[in-house]
Amino acid sequence: MIDGELVQLLSPEGERVSHPEYQSSLSGDEILGLYRDMAIVRRLCNESTSLQRQGQLALWAPVQGQEAAQIGAGRALAPMDFTFPSYREHGIAWCRGVPPEDMLRVFRAVSNGGWDPQRYRHALPVIVLGNQALHAVGYAMGVQRDGAEEAVMTFFGDGASSQGDVLESFVWAASFNAPVVFFCQNNQWGISTPSTLQSRVPLYRRARGFGFPGVRVDGNDVLAVHEVARRALENARVGGGPTLIEAYTYRMGAHTTSDDPTRYRVDAEVEVWKHRDPLERVKALLVREYRLKSAAFDEIVAEADAMALKLRDDVLAMGKPEPISMFDNAYSARHPLIEEGRREMVELGISGGAN
Amino acid sequence: MTTQTMNMAKALNEGLRRAMERDKKVLLMGEDIGKLGGVFRITDGLQKDFGEDRVIDSPLAESAIVGTAVGLAIRGYRTVCEIQFDGFVYPAFDQIVSQVAKMHKRSEGVYIMGLVIRLPFQGGIGAIEHHSESPEAYFAHTAGLRVVSCSTPNDAYWMIQQAIEHDDPIIFCEPKSRYWEKGEVDLDNPPGGLFETAVRREGSDVTVIGYGSSVKTILRAADTAASEGTSIEVIDARSIAPLDLGPMVKSLEKTGRLVVVQEAPHTASIGSELVAELTERCFYSLRAPGIRVSGYHVPYPPSRIEDEYRPSVDRILDAVDRVMGFEG
Numbered sequence: 249m250i251d252g253e254l255v256q257l258l259s260p261e262g263e264r265v266s267h268p269e270y271q272s273s274l275s276g277d278e279i280l281g282l283y284r285d286m287a288i289v290r291r292l293c294n295e296s297t298s299l300q301r302q303g304q305l306a307l308w309a310p311v312q313g314q315e316a317a318q319i320g321a322g323r324a325l326a327p328m329d330f331t332f333p334s335y336r337e338h339g340i341a342w343c344r345g346v347p348p349e350d351m352l353r354v355f356r357a358v359s360n361g362g363w364d365p366q367r368y369r370h371a372l373p374v375i376v377l378g379n380q381a382l383h384a385v386g387y388a389m390g391v392q393r394d395g396a397e398e399a400v401m402t403f404f405g406d407g408a409s410s411q412g413d414v415l416e417s418f419v420w421a422a423s424f425n426a427p428v429v430f431f432c433q434n435n436q437w438g439i440s441t442p443s444t445l446q447s448r449v450p451l452y453r454r455a456r457g458f459g460f461p462g463v464r465v466d467g468n469d470v471l472a473v474h475e476v477a478r479r480a481l482e483n484a485r486v487g488g489g490p491t492l493i494e495a496y497t498y499r500m501g502a503h504t505t506s507d508d509p510t511r512y513r514v515d516a517e518v519e520v521w522k523h524r525d526p527l528e529r530v531k532a533l534l535v536r537e538y539r540l541k542s543a544a545f546d547e548i549v550a551e552a553d554a555m556a557l558k559l560r561d562d563v564l565a566m567g568k569p570e571p572i573s574m575f576d577n578a579y580s581a582r583h584p585l586i587e588e589g590r591r592e593m594v595e596l597g598i599s600g601g602a603n
Numbered sequence: 604m605t606t607q608t609m610n611m612a613k614a615l616n617e618g619l620r621r622a623m624e625r626d627k628k629v630l631l632m633g634e635d636i637g638k639l640g641g642v643f644r645i646t647d648g649l650q651k652d653f654g655e656d657r658v659i660d661s662p663l664a665e666s667a668i669v670g671t672a673v674g675l676a677i678r679g680y681r682t683v684c685e686i687q688f689d690g691f692v693y694p695a696f697d698q699i700v701s702q703v704a705k706m707h708k709r710s711e712g713v714y715i716m717g718l719v720i721r722l723p724f725q726g727g728i729g730a731i732e733h734h735s736e737s738p739e740a741y742f743a744h745t746a747g748l749r750v751v752s753c754s755t756p757n758d759a760y761w762m763i764q765q766a767i768e769h770d771d772p773i774i775f776c777e778p779k780s781r782y783w784e785k786g787e788v789d790l791d792n793p794p795g796g797l798f799e800t801a802v803r804r805e806g807s808d809v810t811v812i813g814y815g816s817s818v819k820t821i822l823r824a825a826d827t828a829a830s831e832g833t834s835i836e837v838i839d840a841r842s843i844a845p846l847d848l849g850p851m852v853k854s855l856e857k858t859g860r861l862v863v864v865q866e867a868p869h870t871a872s873i874g875s876e877l878v879a880e881l882t883e884r885c886f887y888s889l890r891a892p893g894i895r896v897s898g899y900h901v902p903y904p905p906s907r908i909e910d911e912y913r914p915s916v917d918r919i920l921d922a923v924d925r926v927m928g929f930e931g
Contacts, residue, residue, distance in 0.1 A: 360705070361709040364713055365714065366713055372710055382674065383702070386671030386676075393630075394678070413697075413698070416662075416667035576711070577708050580770035584845045
C-alpha cells in the first residue's frame with residue numbers, strides 16, 4: 249500500500265520525517281492554524297451528518313479522514329488562484345472562505361449551487377464525475393491568455409480518475425502547458441468500488457504517461473500535502489505547467505449518508521487507517537515540539553462548537569425556496585417558455601407574485 | 604447598403620472574423636480549424652490573422668472542446684467550439700447538457716455561459732456514416748440551451764455574430780449541404796433578431812415550415828405547387844429552441860393548413876413540437892391536421908440512398924396534397 253514513493257513529512261505518530269526533496273517551513277503558529285482548520289472541518293462534517301440523520305439535510309457527503317488532504321491543499325492556494333471542486337471538497341471551500349451554511353445549501357436541497365463562485369474564487373460543486381477537471385483546464389487556458397500569474401487547482405477522487413473527462417483534461421493540460429494542478433484524493437473507495445479496480449498502477453504515475461509530473465503524497469499528513477501542493481501551484485504560476493498530486497488517504501465514513509460501507513469493506517481496514525488519523529499526528533507534534541498546552545486545543549474545540557451551533561441554526565432557518573424562483577436565471581435573457589411557465593405558476597396560485 | 608455575393612461557408616467565415624475583430628475575448632476552438640481552416644474551411648485564414656491563441660487547434664476530444672470552453676467562459680472568454688460533424692457531438696453531450704446548460708442557473712446568474720457550439724448538421728453531401736445526422740432535438744429538449752439554424756448566407760453571416768454576442772449557450776446548426784450555395788449578404792443591416800422566424804415566401808393555401816437545408820427544398824416545392832395552382836407560404840423557423848411561434852400562428856390563421864419539414868426522424872422531434880404548439884394555438888383556424896415530412900425512423904442510411912431518406916420536393920408536395928384534401 250503505502251510505499252517508498254510516498255512523500256511524508258510527519259509520521260502517524262507525529263514524528264518529523266525527512267525527505268530529500270520536500271521540507272516544510274511552516275511555523276508553529278501556522279501548523280496550529282492548519283490543525284484548527286482540520287478540527288473545524290471535522291466538526292462541520294459531524295454536525296452535517298447529524299443534521300442529515302435528523303432529517304434536516306437530504307444528503308451529506310462526509311469528508312472525515314480527508315481533512316489533511318483538503319486543508320493542506322486549500323491553505324497552499326494563493327488568494328488569486330481558482331479552484332474547481334467535486335462535491336466532497338468542504339475543506340477546500342472552508343479555506344476559500346465559503347460560509348459553512350452556504351456549503352450546505354445543496355445538501356439542504358434549497359439550491360443547486362450555494363455561493364458566489366467569483367467572490368470566493370471557488371467554483372460550484374460539480375456532481376457528474378470529472379466534468380470539473382475540464383473546466384479547470386479551460387479556465388487555466390484563460391489565465392494563460394490573460395498573462396496572469398495565477399494557478400488553478402481541481403479536485404477529484406480515485407473513482408473519477410477513470411472518467412474520460414479527467415483523462416482528456418490531462419491531455420489538454422499537457423498539450424497547452426496549462427497552469428493547473430490536478431489534486432486527486434485517493435480515498436480508496438468509489439462508493440463500493442476499490443481504487444484497485446480504477447487503476448493497476450498507482451494513480452500518480454499516470455501523469456508521466458501524459459507528459460507531466462505526478463507526486464504521491466501522504467494525504468493524511470497536512471505538512472506534506474501543504475508543501476507538495478505549494479510547490480506544484482508555484483510551478484504552475486510561473487509557466488511550469490500541470491502537476492498531478494495523488495493524496496493517498498482514506499474515506500473514514502460512508503460515501504454519503506445513503507451508503508452502508510459495512511457491506512463492502514472490513515473493519516480491520518478501517519482500524520488501520522484510524523491509526524493514521526490526520527489530526528492526531530499534528531496534535532502530537534504541537535504538544536511535543538511546540539509545547540502546546542491543552543488550553544490551546546480547548547479553544548479550538550470551543551470555536552468549532554460555536555461554528556456548529558451557528559451552522560445548525562442557519563440550516564434550520566433555510567426554508568423552502570419560492571417555487572417561482574426556479575425560473576430565475578435558467579436563461580440570461582428573455583425566453584418564451586420561461587415566461588409561459590412563470591405565468592402558469594402565478595395563475596394557478598402555485599407560487600405567489602410575479603418575479 | 605453594402606451587399607456582397609458569397610456562399611454560406613464564406614459568410615460564416617466573415618461573420619466569425621467580424622466577431623473576433625469586435626471582441627478580443629472571442630476564441631475559436633476545434634479540430635483542424637487552424638492551418639487547415641476546418642474540414643469545411645469555415646475558419647479558413649482566421650488562425651493566420653488572429654494567432655494560435657485565439658484560433659485554437661485542439662486535440663481530438665469533443666468533451667474537452669466543450670468542457671474547456673466552459674472554463675474559458677468562467678474566465679470571461681467567449682469560445683466558438685467547432686464540432687467537426689453532427690455525429691461526433693455525442694462525446695460532448697454530457698458537458699453540454701450537464702454543465703453548459705445548467706451553469707448559469709446553478710450560479711444564480713453569476714456564470715455567463717456565452718459559448719457557441721457550431722454543428723455542421725443534416726445530410727445531402729454523400730458522406731459515410733455519422734456525417735449526416737440531425738441531432739437538434741436532443742439539445743432543444745434541454746432547458747438552458749438555445750438552438751438555431753441558418754438557411755442562407757445572409758442569415759449565416761448575421762446569426763453567427765448574434766449567437767456569439769448572446770449570453771446564453773447556443774447550439775448553432777449549419778446545414779452543410781448548403782455551405783457552397785451563394786447568396787446576397789447585406790454587410791450593414793441584420794435581417795432580424797437571432798430568435799425570429801422568417802417568412803421566405805408568402806402564400807395563402809398551405810403553411811410549410813422548415814429550417815436549415817429544408818428551407819430551399821420547400822421553396823422549390825412551392826414553385827411547383829404554384830404552377831399547379833396551390834399557394835404555399837414558406838416559413839424558415841431559424842430559431843429551433845425557443846420557437847418563434849407568432850409569425851407561424853399568423854400564417855396559419857390565413858392558410859389553415861400546416862406541413863412541417865425536417866431531415867430528423869419525426870418521433871419526439873422539432874416537427875412534433877411545432878405541430879403540437881400550433882395545434883394548441885390555432886385549433887379553430889386549422890382545416891386539416893398538421894403533417895410532418897421527416898427522415899424515416901431508421902439509422903441514417905448509406906448515402907447512396909440518402910435522397911430517398913431526406914424530405915424531397917415530391918414528398919413535400921404529397922403532404923401538401925394531403926392537407927389540401929381535407930375539407931374543413
